[in-house]
Amino acid sequence: MIMRPGQQQLLLPVSPLFMWASLIVALLINMVPIGRVAWTPDLLALVIVFWSVHQPARIGIGAAFVFGLLMDVHQAAMLGQHALSYTTLGFFAIMIHRRLLWFPVASQALQVLPLFAVSHLIELAIRMIGGGAFPGWTLLIAPLIESALWPLVSVLLLAPQRRAPEPDANRPL
Numbered sequence: 001m002i003m004r005p006g007q008q009q010l011l012l013p014v015s016p017l018f019m020w021a022s023l024i025v026a027l028l029i030n031m032v033p034i035g036r037v038a039w040t041p042d043l044l045a046l047v048i049v050f051w052s053v054h055q056p057a058r059i060g061i062g063a064a065f066v067f068g069l070l071m072d073v074h075q076a077a078m079l080g081q082h083a084l085s086y087t088t089l090g091f092f093a094i095m096i097h098r099r100l101l102w103f104p105v106a107s108q109a110l111q112v113l114p115l116f117a118v119s120h121l122i123e124l125a126i127r128m129i130g131g132g133a134f135p136g137w138t139l140l141i142a143p144l145i146e147s148a149l150w151p152l153v154s155v156l157l158l159a160p161q162r163r164a165p166e167p168d169a170n171r172p173l
Helices: 016-030 043-054 061-075 081-100 105-129 137-161
Strands: none
Touching (some): 016 061, 043 081, 043 137, 105 137
């Protein structure tokens, strides 16, 4: 990867075990029965977008679809509501991943905000078509919270890949 001077340090390869474990932990956090209100952020969607941006060859649209079906079954939602939403998220995240990685994390948060907004609009549209009740305008807060959580998720999920700085005169990396 071409890096601008002083942009970021080199990262170790990601462990597939850590990647899948983080997705499963996000799924389990989403399944915690704390009472689902409209403005609650969808942590699974956030982690799916993160790994779709950072590891598009390993976490793709198929994984997003399967996790979406699991959420549909858990929430007794219309089958395919979350699956379509997460699949769309995964597709658009993979589509913009090269461009997104050139920006600092704060700018990335602004650029993933439309992805999260589209995801929530897809879920809302499917819920409304299926005859569900409108959850209220507080639904618009959830993409903002998810976007605000992007820097925190980036730091947490990239932490195992960071190299310990070992200065050595013989190795420039």
